[in-house]
Amino acid sequence: MVMRFWLFTIFVVIPVTVLPSRAADTLDLRDMAGWRIVVDDDASPAERYAADEFHDLFLKVTGHDLPTVREIGESDGNIFIGAGRALEYSSLDYTMKQDYAPEQLRVVVQKDNIAIVGGRPRGVLYGVYQFLEECLGVRFLTRDHVHVPRLESEDSGRLQEVDFTFTPPLTYRMLYYTEVMQDPKLSARLRMNATGPGMLAKFTDTQKARIGGYVTGYFLLHSIGSWMGDYDADSDPAIRALQKDGKRSPRQFCMSHPKVIRRVTANVALSALKHGKGATIRVVPEDAGRCECERCHGIADEYGGAHAAVVIKLVNDVARKVAMVRPDLTIGTLAYAWYRKPPENMPVESNVRIQYATYHACQRHPYDRLSCPTNVDTVHDIRTWRTLTDDLCFWHYSVNFNDYLAPPTNLDAVASQIRTSVALDGRGIMMQGPGSGLNCPFADMMMYLMARMMWDPGDSPTALREQFIDLHYGAAAPDIRRYLDLQRRTQRNGEGHSNCNGPFDEFGLSVELGRKGIEIFEQARAAAATQVERDRVEKASVGAYRLALGHLWYGKAPDDMSDTERRDARKIAGRLFELCRMHDVRENREGQPVRVAAQRLRKALDMKDGEAF
Ligand SMILES: [Zn+2]
Ligand SMILES: [Zn+2]
Incomplete structure (x- = not known):
């Protein structure tokens, strides 16, 4: 079986999708000033939107403000976005001689023409994003941070001739995070094709049509x-x-x-x-x-x-x-x-x-590893369900319902969770994050990582995370990485197999990690090169301040707490709530505003109602 698989792979993948690199087969982005974007009269709203996205981001990367046309005047210098009459009469006409699945995309780069085609409703739009990412190096990191690389060296900015096709393995991809659910644009850029049921009615038909609608x-x-x-x-x-x-x-x-x-x-x-x-x-x-x-x-x-x-x-x-x-x-x-x-x-x-909900799964550990009997059991259940039905999908959790402000507990687990779901032929994933909250610590990084893995489970979670850290935190990236490495080491040495509803220490997190984390985030803040980077560092640091308060956060002060410790806790809490205000961190747990946690903390510290920390 193994040998047959490899023979198949070598035969199909190498000759068709990746042509050998030859200088003559490259296209220099700097030479594309005279090119045009071609969109057919019968293009769907999502295909037109795809062309707009292409135009705007191509302009940012290359400086070329390409016109959008519906007919071609020249036989070369065309970027075909979606099928149409012009493409039919071009050298890339063969891309129209097959049917494409609803989200299947195909990107063909030739020295004189480019075609981005695919199925309806979303294949072409996703093809444009795939091109922008893989060919131009654009990264859709957060709702307000799109990384746009600049053409600098002679080596960068060259496209190789290629004929690439991709069909996402999951029919349904949903991040239950307010940031994504309420923002169709971000959702499409991350290639999440669903939103919360309550959100559907909030968007206009035009908004929905532009991104090719939502899957339900x-x-x-x-x-x-x-x-x-x-x-x-x-x-x-x-x-x-x-x-x-x-x-x-x-x-x-x-x-x-x-x-x-x-x-x-x-x-x-x-x-x-x-x-x-x-x-x-x-x-x-x-x-x-x-x-x-x-x-x-x-x-x-x-x-x-x-x-x-x-x-x-x-x-x-x-x-x-x-x-x-x-x-x-x-x-x-x-x-x-x-x-x-x-x-x-x-x-x-x-x-x-059947939608299998992994509510009882261990949040901290990867799936199907000897080290976590809970998740071995979870995978066993899923496998058995799979023998009973062909139509299996998942409801996963990337949240601690009890503690939105603690750092994410599933840094080492989530990629294997997604890969297992796909390997067992799951058709969709609804990933429930702190959905009613906003701006939870490292939520931006987790959303990016999970979205990319759901889109293409073959992607490398380590590379995705490292890249996010470098691009998003800039000069502060080494310190952020230091904190995350420390958290992962601490969690690995911890005990417990808690599900998505447990106290922080059952995930291997600790007060010491919080205290050390505060120091590291202070260094990161000092290292940040711009105010924007500083803001991002501060937003992520909320988790460390929260951890440093330990069980006090749940309203339980230790019996032997000294006055010095109380003063110290008040100082940490004061900074924590200040950060929440500054960075619009809204909820402390499902449906509970952060101010309720502040009240509880005051009570535990024998403070008056509303007293300043
Ligand atoms: Zn009964
Ligand atoms: Zn476990």
């Missing part, structure tokens, strides 16, 4: 309650889930109860008629505990003790019913919390999508 159907939120509607539960309390304390749950339903099955199935089937072509309907338990009734336990026992069997049984019923009236629709459900374990040998209908 892979963010499978809880929904059973809404399918039950205004059903009078009091008339039959047994439709509610039986809790361990013997009471009936106010939120969860017993999903094996015949009335629940009938009502959910009927209501979903009825609503199916109203959905657009190919839509996904969510049938997901509420975010509450499982049902402990005998019937639910009986079903779980039949399938290896996995309570997901109760959910899948209902979802399968719904899926069969919907398939009769709307075979194009998908029924989506979660594998999460008490229903994350796959039911043994239980068939899943082919029109069902």
